[in-house]
Amino acid sequence: MATSLSAIIFYVTIVLGWPGFLPDVSDDLFQFFFNIFWIAVGIEIVVEIIWEKKKVQQDERDFRIEAIGNKFAYNFIVAVVVVVLVQLFLSGIFGSVNEIYSMFGEKKTLFHVLILALFTSSLIRRAIMIYHYRKDFI
Amino acid sequence: MKEGQISNNIRVLRFQHGEMTQQELADKVGVTRQTINALEAAKYSPSLELAFKIADVFELPLEEVFKYEM
Numbered sequence: 001m002a003t004s005l006s007a008i009i010f011y012v013t014i015v016l017g018w019p020g021f022l023p024d025v026s027d028d029l030f031q032f033f034f035n036i037f038w039i040a041v042g043i044e045i046v047v048e049i050i051w052e053k054k055k056v057q058q059d060e061r062d063f064r065i066e067a068i069g070n071k072f073a074y075n076f077i078v079a080v081v082v083v084v085l086v087q088l089f090l091s092g093i094f095g096s097v098n099e100i101y102s103m104f105g106e107k108k109t110l111f112h113v114l115i116l117a118l119f120t121s122s123l124i125r126r127a128i129m130i131y132h133y134r135k136d137f138i
Numbered sequence: 139m140k141e142g143q144i145s146n147n148i149r150v151l152r153f154q155h156g157e158m159t160q161q162e163l164a165d166k167v168g169v170t171r172q173t174i175n176a177l178e179a180a181k182y183s184p185s186l187e188l189a190f191k192i193a194d195v196f197e198l199p200l201e202e203v204f205k206y207e208m
Binding site: 058059060061062133135 | 168169170172173176181182184185187188
């Protein structure tokens with residue numbers, strides 16, 4: 001989850017740039033999320049190694065929770081793709097009269113939206129899974 | 139239609155079978171300890187296969203381990 005979140009923040013900052021009205025702490029922030037990214041990757045590797053040593057790595061409950069997470073992520077991706085397709089259609093009609101609509105129809109914008117949707121769906125999947133794991137112990 | 143709930147006597151049965159730990163039961167039926175914990179707290183309904191395996195460990199018929207309550 002931390003890796004997905006860091007990747008999203010990295011990507012958004014690289015694509016959109018640092019907002020001008022905020023004090024420029026982009027270098028510090030970059031370093032901060034860069035560290036988080038590598039720490040998260042390290043933790044994920046350690047967790048994988050620990051799981052490998054366990055007798056039962058995943059059982060039916062884990063698969064069920066994973067399936068719920070996948071379902072939410074899939075629904076999100078489908079919703080984004082539908083929005084993108086509608087947007088493409090509308091930008092074809094209104095693009096010539098409205099500048100903002102013509103921007104939404106650009107391949108570059110759609111590419112960024114789809115990449116962000118992929119990262120976000122991964123984040124949603126993890127968040128839903130954590131929620132369901134925690135729910136058992138509340 | 140009102141949804142029912144599956145309850146079970148796993149905790150009692152564990153203690154009646156030599157104070158078996160959750161981990162021991164989990165290893166016998168091939169799931170994680172967390173799943174046994176969730177089952178005992180009635181926060182997870184097992185698959186038929188798992189339910190039969192648990193009943194088999196306690197050498198009891200399924201209906202003496204699990205109950206469906208409307």
